[in-house]
Each structure stands twice: as C-alpha cells, then as structure tokens.
Amino acid sequence: MQPVDGEGMPELPEVETVARALRPHLLGRRMTRVDVLTVKLRKPLASFKQKLADVLDKEIIKISRRAKYIVVEFAGMRVMLLHLGMSGSLKIVPGDVPAENHERIIWFFDDGRSLRFHDPRKFGLVDILPLQIPDSLPECLENLPPEPLGEHFSANYLYQLSRGRRRPIKSLIMDNSFVVGVGNIYASESLFRAGIDPLSPAGKLTLPRYQQLVQAIRQVLQEAIAAGGTTISDFSGVDGSEGTFARHLNVYGRAGKVCLTCNKAIILKTIIGGRSTFYCPHCQK
DNA sequence: AACACGTCCTGAGCGC
DNA sequence: TGCGCTCAGGACGTGT
Numbered sequence: 628m629q630p631v632d633g634e635g636m637p638e639l640p641e642v643e644t645v646a647r648a649l650r651p652h653l654l655g656r657r658m659t660r661v662d663v664l665t666v667k668l669r670k671p672l673a674s675f676k677q678k679l680a681d682v683l684d685k686e687i688i689k690i691s692r693r694a695k696y697i698v699v700e701f702a703g704m705r706v707m708l709l710h711l712g713m714s715g716s717l718k719i720v721p722g723d724v725p726a727e728n729h730e731r732i733i734w735f736f737d738d739g740r741s742l743r744f745h746d747p748r749k750f751g752l753v754d755i756l757p758l759q760i761p762d763s764l765p766e767c768l769e770n771l772p773p774e775p776l777g778e779h780f781s782a783n784y785l786y787q788l789s790r791g792r793r794r795p796i797k798s799l800i801m802d803n804s805f806v807v808g809v810g811n812i813y814a815s816e817s818l819f820r821a822g823i824d825p826l827s828p829a830g831k832l833t834l835p836r837y838q839q840l841v842q843a844i845r846q847v848l849q850e851a852i853a854a855g856g857t858t859i860s861d862f863s864g865v866d867g868s869e870g871t872f873a874r875h876l877n878v879y880g881r882a883g884k885v886c887l888t889c890n891k892a893i894i895l896k897t898i899i900g901g902r903s904t905f906y907c908p909h910c911q912k
Numbered sequence: 913a914a915c916a917c918g919t920c921c922t923g924a925g926c927g928c
Numbered sequence: 929t930g931c932g933c934t935c936a937g938g939a940c941g942t943g944t
Contacts, residue, residue, distance in 0.1 A: 637917060637918080638917060638918090641917080669918090669919075669920090669940075695918075695919095710918085710919090711917090711918090712917090712918060712919080713916070713917060713918050713919090713940095714916085714917080714918095714941090714942075714943085729942080729943095746941095747941070747942050747943060748916090748940080748941050748942050748943080749940080749941050749942080750918060750919075750940070750941075751918095752919090791934095792934075792935090793934085793935085794934075794935060794936090798935080798936090801918095802935095803918090803919075810917060810918070811916095811917060811918085812917060813917095879917095900935085900936070900937085901936075901937060901938080902917095902918095903915080903916085914944100915943105915944090916942100916943085916944090918940105919939105919940090920938105920939085920940090921937105921938085921939085921940105922936105922937090922938085922939100923935105923936095923937095923938105924934105924935090924936085924937100925933105925934085925935090925936105926932100926933085926934080926935100927931105927932095927933090927934105928930105928931090928932095
C-alpha cells in the first residue's frame, strides 16, 4: 500500500509549505497573462476569467494561508484564492515550458517565469475576491472556524461543542464547521498520538481527553510543517522540496502492520464518515 | 476494481 | 405533522 506517495497531499501542513515556498518566487511579481486550460475545476471558471482583469499587472504583496486556502494578495484590494482539492499541486517553471497533461491554469509573470496548477481530478478551486482592508482576508475566510494552530482552538472549545453529539470523534475534528484544516491523514495520526479511539462518540469524551487531543493535533501539524509536509514534489528551485513527514506516520496506511508503539497489536482500518481510518486497538481506547 | 490527501449537497432519522 | 438539528453517504474527474 502506498497511500502517501506521488505528488500532492494537500492537507494543512502541505498547504502551509506551499504558501511559504511560493513567497520568494511571487512576492513583488506581477502577472502578465493567465492561461485557463479547462472550463471548470470544482466550479466553473468563467467568472474567475472575468475577474482576472482586476489583478493583471498588479504587484503581489502578500501570500498567506487560511484553512487549506492559499491567499495571494495584490495591490489594489484584491486577493486570489487557491485551493488544491484532493489532487492539486503547484510548481514554478520557466514561462516557455509547454503545458503538461492535467495542468489546468498557468500564470505568467513579469520575470519570465510561470506558476502551474496541476490537478488531475479537478477538485481544486481558484477565485478572485475583493478586500475591505489591505493586509486582511476576504470575508468568506475571515468568518471560518478556528485554525487548529491558532489561539482560539482549545480543549474547552472542542469539549463544549461536542456535548450531546454522538458522532465519532474523528468525524468531528474533520468537520470544517468546527475546526478547519484537519484532514484525513492527520486526523488519524492525531488520535493515535492522543491515545483516543477514533470511533469514540465525541460527546462522551472528557475535558482531559480533549486536552490530550488538542495538544496532539497541534504537535502533529507542527511537526509535519517542520518536515515540509508529506510530499511537495517537483517544486523547482525551492529548498527542501521533498516533504519528509511520510516516514513519521504511525498508523495512516499501515493496516495489517504491527503498531510501532506497542509493538504488539495490529493496526486496523475502518471507515468513518466515508473515509479510511487507521488506528491501534491497543494504544487507542 | 477498489480506492484516493477535500468539500459540498441531499435527505434520512431523530427529539421536541 | 412539522421544524430544526445531526450526521451518513454520495457526487464531483482521473489515476493507480
């Protein structure tokens, strides 16, 4: 089983890694032209194409991340949102390199280089939105639930909102209406680190267990960011372009193998909320 | 053929 | 019966 190889594995740490990697390439640049090579990604691209005029030849002044969105801010109170979906990846290449198969959008810049959005499954998203205040976020991102690495995400927060809910804890932490950015791999890994059975009803877990869980989520995400994500391949000219977190995975993709912690139980796989879920029946109760 | 790292939508099922 | 909430499941292209 090779669930984490290949290119693109866009969970929060990968998106953060991409946003950081883009900065030295794109800050201060201006887009001279954009080629849109497909009619739709997750949504039709017609309105995106129309709004491109708002950002063409405007200086890129900031690149950030909110949830799994990359936010590119231009002079003139506009941002461009990029979401990689399930299979999206970005790379910087010289502008005259021919488009590869599955490249959906190409941005050309004033230094002769280009940004390529490669997305076989077309689950990605791009949009251009107005800003009310410079150096801020568009409204649709401003009002999102807390970042898992932010100050508003706490054990008490999760504990309170989980009361009375019977759904499995893994499903709750992956629900973007409660906390953003915790994807399928890191949800399994965080629950393993916290020693919590992913099938536990969320409303039954005590506050101390949520303290363990929040700490685990933060640690796992921070370590993955420090490792450069799990895989950001072919990101030319960027140091440490190969993410190395895959080798730190304890349960994800390890069904049938011996648990690396207890060295005794076999990692199990189940389906929660339609998503593959891996756990150690001995270490997670 | 089954399954894949994300989101969005639908509708079934529940308590009141 | 109806209302609102919760939650599971499917849909969305394509590749392996």
